[in-house]
Amino acid sequence: MATQTIVHKKNDKSKRLAQVKSVPNLEKDIAMETEGLYVYYGQKEAIKNISLSFPKNGVTALIGPSGCGKSTYLRSLNRMNDEIENCRIEGSIIYKGIDINSPMANVFEVRKQIGMVFQRPNPFAKSIYKNVAYGPAHHGIKNKSQLDEIVEDSLRKAALWDEVKDKLHQSALALSGGQQQRLCIARAVAMNPEVLLLDEPASALDPVSTGKIEELIGELKKDYTIIIVTHNMQQAARISDNTAFFYMGEVVEYGETEQIFTNPNNERTENYISGNFG
Ligand SMILES: Nc1ncnc2c1ncn2[C@@H]1O[C@H](COP(=O)(O)OP(=O)(O)OP(=O)(O)O)[C@@H](O)[C@H]1O
Numbered sequence: 001m002a003t004q005t006i007v008h009k010k011n012d013k014s015k016r017l018a019q020v021k022s023v024p025n026l027e028k029d030i031a032m033e034t035e036g037l038y039v040y041y042g043q044k045e046a047i048k049n050i051s052l053s054f055p056k057n058g059v060t061a062l063i064g065p066s067g068c069g070k071s072t073y074l075r076s077l078n079r080m081n082d083e084i085e086n087c088r089i090e091g092s093i094i095y096k097g098i099d100i101n102s103p104m105a106n107v108f109e110v111r112k113q114i115g116m117v118f119q120r121p122n123p124f125a126k127s128i129y130k131n132v133a134y135g136p137a138h139h140g141i142k143n144k145s146q147l148d149e150i151v152e153d154s155l156r157k158a159a160l161w162d163e164v165k166d167k168l169h170q171s172a173l174a175l176s177g178g179q180q181q182r183l184c185i186a187r188a189v190a191m192n193p194e195v196l197l198l199d200e201p202a203s204a205l206d207p208v209s210t211g212k213i214e215e216l217i218g219e220l221k222k223d224y225t226i227i228i229v230t231h232n233m234q235q236a237a238r239i240s241d242n243t244a245f246f247y248m249g250e251v252v253e254y255g256e257t258e259q260i261f262t263n264p265n266n267e268r269t270e271n272y273i274s275g276n277f278g
Contacts (some may be wrong), residue, residue: 064246178209
């Protein structure tokens with residue numbers, strides 16, 4: 001995968017700085033990390049001092065009871081919280097050696113390289129083809145055969161190609177919920193991201209579609225770093241390499257999924273995974 005920077009394209013000086021500073025991250029094989037991250041909604045402190053590193057090509061699950069800040073944290077990782085008026089961030093979110101909130105970072109590049117899929121499938125009211133081609137076309141790819149290739153490749157990666165290859169120009173809204181969610185994954189993949197943020201991507205789906213999404217995540221991690229919020233403990237145990245347990249805006253425990261689920265260090269983690277609260 002080609003290395004891309006996330007800085008403003010015309011700022012050559014910043015670009016050089018970003019490349020130099022990204023080296024330590026690459027050495028540690030960390031895709032991105034947060035350091036002392038706080039997120040506020042007005043006066044409310046929703047995320048408190050979270051420092052986490054996300055290994056490249058790993059699946060990290062964020063678990064914890066409702067309202068503990070999982071989605072807030074996830075949204076901060078590609079600046080989706082910018083869209084919320086009273087939301088404020090302190091601390092750093094380091095990706096490729098620069099803080100994605102620094103003036104040097106280009107928010108469009110950040111969101112291109114750190115893609116996001118939401119809880120409810122949200123395809124555009126356009127054809128299947130246009131849903132996938134929209135992002136790349138918007139970012140300057142005009143050549144039809146190149147777009148065709150991106151659409152096919154992205155749909156294949158999202159395990160949807162065989163189901164839709166004969167109806168690419170039909171409306172995406174005619175697909176089932178599970179297919180729509182895989183289309184949203186294809187739409188994110190079409191931007192050639194390095195990180196995929198998934199916010200409970202299977203919670204609105206039936207068990208068969210959920211199984212397909214879980215299987216797909218196993219495939220996608222070969223190419224991408226995946227950070228997923230899930231309420232489903234079994235799902236976290238099945239699909240993730242690492243798990244962070246969130247509680248009241250803090251990370252109580254972070255470690256390998258197997259350890260977290262079989263031998264947690266913290267009593268609150270143990271209570272949560274054994275279903276005693278949440
Ligand atoms: N736009 C907002 N404005 C104000 N407060 C918010 C906003 N979004 C979330 N919050 C608050 O921030 C806290 C964390 O919410 P968040 O949605 O991140 O938790 P969560 O762990 O993802 O919850 P759930 O599992 O129910 O989706 C909650 O107290 C919530 O009420």
